[in-house]
Amino acid sequence: MARKIGSRYTVHQVIGRGSAGTVWLGEGPDGPVAVKLLREDLASDQVLVGRFVQERAALTGLDHPRVVGVHDMVVDGSDLALVMELVQGTDLRTRLERDGVLSPERAVSVIADVADGLAAAHAAGIVHRDVKPENVLLDLAAPPAAGGAPRAKLTDFGIARLVDAPRRTRATRIIGTPDYLAPEIIEGLEPRAAVDIYALATVLYEVLAGFTPFGGGHTGAVLRRHVTESVPPVPGLPDGLWRIIAECLAKAPASRLRAAELAERLREQLPALSGLPPLAVPAQGKPPVEEAITLGEAVYAETDAGPGTHRRRRGPAVPLVPGPSPDSTRDTHTSLRRPSPNELASYAAESDAQRSAAPSAPRKGRRALVRRRRTIAVLIAVVLLVAGAAAAFAAFAGGGGGRGGGRAGMVSPVRSVPVAPSPLDAPLIPRL
Numbered sequence: 001m002a003r004k005i006g007s008r009y010t011v012h013q014v015i016g017r018g019s020a021g022t023v024w025l026g027e028g029p030d031g032p033v034a035v036k037l038l039r040e041d042l043a044s045d046q047v048l049v050g051r052f053v054q055e056r057a058a059l060t061g062l063d064h065p066r067v068v069g070v071h072d073m074v075v076d077g078s079d080l081a082l083v084m085e086l087v088q089g090t091d092l093r094t095r096l097e098r099d100g101v102l103s104p105e106r107a108v109s110v111i112a113d114v115a116d117g118l119a120a121a122h123a124a125g126i127v128h129r130d131v132k133p134e135n136v137l138l139d140l141a142a143p144p145a146a147g148g149a150p151r152a153k154l155t156d157f158g159i160a161r162l163v164d165a166p167r168r169t170r171a172t173r174i175i176g177t178p179d180y181l182a183p184e185i186i187e188g189l190e191p192r193a194a195v196d197i198y199a200l201a202t203v204l205y206e207v208l209a210g211f212t213p214f215g216g217g218h219t220g221a222v223l224r225r226h227v228t229e230s231v232p233p234v235p236g237l238p239d240g241l242w243r244i245i246a247e248c249l250a251k252a253p254a255s256r257l258r259a260a261e262l263a264e265r266l267r268e269q270l271p272a273l274s275g276l277p278p279l280a281v282p283a284q285g286k287p288p289v290e291e292a293i294t295l296g297e298a299v300y301a302e303t304d305a306g307p308g309t310h311r312r313r314r315g316p317a318v319p320l321v322p323g324p325s326p327d328s329t330r331d332t333h334t335s336l337r338r339p340s341p342n343e344l345a346s347y348a349a350e351s352d353a354q355r356s357a358a359p360s361a362p363r364k365g366r367r368a369l370v371r372r373r374r375t376i377a378v379l380i381a382v383v384l385l386v387a388g389a390a391a392a393f394a395a396f397a398g399g400g401g402g403r404g405g406g407r408a409g410m411v412s413p414v415r416s417v418p419v420a421p422s423p424l425d426a427p428l429i430p431r432l
């Protein structure tokens, strides 16, 4: 059902959902738009509304082809909305869930695009602070780059800063997504442009290898690895590309490349990467992809590796489940308590044990564990489906467009399968 946002915009249907709000397909005076309506509890926070108004000029002024443009910001009664350029395509997380990894050429092309967007933002004094695959949109309506890579755009600028805790609590809280957090954020320093470079290099590592360099296990262990561990190498990666990644994942922010330099150095690598197949990197300390938890039928998709090479989808293949907080299981925009140095050190034993235990665990035991988890997951899925059906019936009966829809993917010329969050991935530390 159509709904008015301010005097200039009308929204029609939910196209996506994140931790800060719901993204709608809408219409403005100049044509179709994407409207991100912030969550009601955020919209009723007066400090946040004040920041929202303050950030208006900075966010609407950022105009670059590799950044999803913010056309307008609306404060209207209980609605707080960002009106954005509508991107026809998908996001990088959904693409990774489908394909596992990208070929080196495509990965580098996509990340170079994002680095261009970051360079423009940094030049304007804006630090993104939440660079991750969910915030990279692939514009499938635009002509592809060399090697068939989709053109990428970075979105969600300023959201992390908007929902950040007031300054006085910054010493004890961290806002961000654990796998992509630069060590200096964990150590309590003010986030500067170099945190985005660290996060983007983490995304590049992930799209090449299929997993992040420091992810896995307890959130505290992830934070400790960022601060203390060196980057595990990606076998089979050409040296030149590996050096760029390692430089951008340096613990010292000043040693990392600047965004424009990163884009340039990455593009220099492209000729040497042309035609290279996607890497097949065994995940350290993670169960093989085939044994990842799935709900219901496994979904297979063509991959970058070409016909005949399929990976099982990592996310659950169940229908979208509406609910008041459908993304509460996603470890994203998380507000974490900053661990003390002693706490970080204490995560070392657990972290190392977890990483080494998983690959060496006997196959039979792992299968039993997977079977047990699957059973629990299916039970939870059934409960969620029943709840979903009830919510859908209630929404239908109430006639509202509602804010209760789940993540529905983007307006897409290609089919995108909606992914419901896995109840087994609940964050250890509550989010905002």
Ligand SMILES: Nc1ncnc2c1ncn2[C@@H]1O[C@H](COP(=O)(O)OP(=O)(O)OP(=O)(O)O)[C@@H](O)[C@H]1O
Pocket: 015, 016, 017, 018, 019, 020, 021, 022, 023, 034, 036, 068, 084, 085, 086, 087, 088, 090, 091, 130, 134, 135, 137, 155, 156, 327, 332, 333, 409, 410, 411
């Ligand atoms: N400008 C846009 N055009 C088209 N679709 C969009 C646009 N912005 C977001 N979306 C869709 O909406 C989904 C949710 O976006 P949103 O920014 O709310 O959350 P997120 O980035 O996935 O997660 P989080 O906010 O928790 O970091 C995206 O994954 C994408 O599918």
